Amino acid sequence: MLSSHPSLASHVFVVTHLVPTVPRQNARIETRWDVATVILASFGLMIAAAGGIGGGGILVPIFILVLRFSPKYAVPLSNITIFGGAITNTFLNMKKRHPLADRPLVDWDLILVMEPLTIGGALVGSFIQKVLPEVVLTLSMVLLLVATADRTFRKGIKAFKKESSVQAKELGGTADAKVSSAAAISKDKSHTTLLGNGTKSYGAANGVEDGKGTFTPTVLAPSSTPAAIAAGDVETPEEAMMIPTTAPVTPVGTSDLSSSEKADALQLLLDEEQHTSLAKVGIMTAVFVVLLIVNLLKGGGAFDSPVGIVCGSFSFWATSVLSFAYLVGVSLFVRRYLVKRWVLKAEVGFEYVEGDVEWTPLNTIRYPCICFFAGFVAGMFGVGGGIVKGPLMLEMGVHPMVSSSTSAVMILFTSFTATTSFVVFGLLTFDYAVPLFFLGLVATAMGQYGTDYLINKFKRPSFIILSIASVVALSAFLMGINGLYDILHPTAGGDEEDGICSAGV
Structure with a gap:
């Protein structure tokens, strides 16, 4: 890292060249590298759009190797790029229908049970990202991606056959x-x-x-x-x-409902599932808004707290702990609702289609806990969480098209939460963040339309699984190359400051 910032006059977006607001290892990077970044990032985003997994594992190495940003700044840039893509993915997927049932393609039950603790993990991960050495971040990420890519490729090949x-x-x-x-x-x-x-x-x-x-x-x-x-x-x-890997558990006891009451209840369930539940969307939106307000009230490296909260103080940590407790509370509330609904479905004879997950008492504990780890990875590595949650949902037995669309919606919440945390910490380079955000919007739309065409033409949902595996494998390769480069060309002095409350710039 260079020891001084570019002048304030250079902090503008110029047509011929982008000048970073934070120091890079080569502050006078030429315009052709900006163009190369746009091309490479667009390619990665279009592939990632097929699997609905964000693409942070591709974007972070590109921003490091091509733009020469430190990982401390490349990760936030990848998050806001992923956020732009998630907006496009969500908009397009909300219109689609489930291939095997008369219901929306996006599974909001899946989102409700998985996302709160995923966001909680992202908040914790963003703290850890501030204090861990970059070599540890890189090595951990590569090992995780290699294992994930291998398993996902095997699943994709099996589905293709x-x-x-x-x-x-x-x-x-x-x-x-x-x-x-x-x-x-x-x-x-x-x-x-x-x-x-x-x-x-x-x-x-x-x-x-x-x-x-x-x-x-x-x-x-x-x-x-x-x-x-x-x-x-x-x-x-x-x-x-x-x-689903966990065998369904039949509720104990017999139903008191008559045959006609069961038929009416079943029809009501089917009618409800034909449309997106505004109540479920409202719950996630409430989580989204509350965490945004809390992040802004806490302040951080970029600006002071409007209510006087000082980073590292008791009030700072109390606010952080309460935020996490709030997410756990939402998760427990949702779990209670889904388990009751599962019991009702069993009583009225609801028939699941292939790829549905039965939200048994065990499943509503196991999968959210695993999603906490996915969110932790998202916050720490800037990969949007989808690179872990996509393969996870495939392991759960979710239909690939449902997995892709649902993962993309969850990434919308996770990436925005992580991005606001990076803004608070003063780590987001805004003159790059704005064009990269719009790049995410456009490139993801192109990838989505291309994927829909291929799946409809060749009738192969396995393309989605193979797309996920390809993104994960490419991410592992690029992260490995970046790690090797850092070993051969160490930065003099590395990052100037580390720690939760160090200024980002």
Whole structure:
């Protein structure tokens, strides 16, 4: 890091060149590197848009290696870029419908149970990011990404093979109808030898696509429901691949509802799920607004607290602890609601489609706790949380399209929360933040439209899983290159100040 700032006169956005408001390792970076950053970041954002995972693991190394920002400043820039992309993703995904059921594509139950503690983790992670050595941040991130990429690639390849098998069987069935029964039997045996036992795909097994990207949902056959998984009725590992890892727990006791009351309650549930619940959106918006107000009242490295809270003081830490307690309280409130709803669904005979998660008492504890770790990674590494939550939802058995859209909405909340924390700490470089924010908006829109076209054309939701894996793997590679560069070219003196309450600039 250089020891002095550029003059105030240079703190402007010029058409021919961007001049940073904080020192970089090369303050006179040429315009071509700014152009290269725009191109590379756009490419990364378009790939990440397919999986709805933000792309911070790609953006941070680009801002470090190309723009020569220190990680302390590259991470906040990636967050605000991701925030711009999350706005686009949310706007586009809110209009889409679930491929297997008559409901919105974005799963707000999933958001409610996962997001509060994800935001809590992001707040904690933003504190840790201020005090940990950069080499520790980089090494930890690379190890996490390598493990995540490997597992996600395996899942994506398995899903791709499953789709190929189903499509091949569909083509074989069409040909068999045109030949004699003897020839059909012979061809079917040969086909089975090559492809193995048939398995259900998201589109072919659970809905019929009309060629325009619209699915007509059908209910799962009893043999492939989560209850059948628990009973051991699934024939192949592939059929269990996208089913929740925790077997459903049947509520104890019998329902007092009559058959007609059950039918009415079931119809009410189905009617409610056809539309986005404004109450659920309101809960998340309230969390969003409360944390924003608290961050502004606390102040930090960029500006003084309007109510006199001093960083490091008792009031500062008390406010931080109360914010976290508030998030835990919201999470517990939501858990109670979802468990009651799960019991009601079991009583009225609600039938889940493949990829649904049953919010049992165990699942409503396990998954939010894991999401706290995802948020912690988001705040500490500036990756938006989606790079962890995307693969996590796939492990939970969530449909790839639902995972992508829901993750993108959660990133909207997480990235904004982390960004406001970085603003408070004085770490955000505003003359770069503004154009990068709009870059996130535009590049993500391009990626979204491209992904929708490919999925509708080739009928392969596995593209989303492979996109997530590609982003994670590319992130690991770039972070590794950046770490190696730092070892070979250490910065004289490194960051001038560390600590929660050190000024960001």
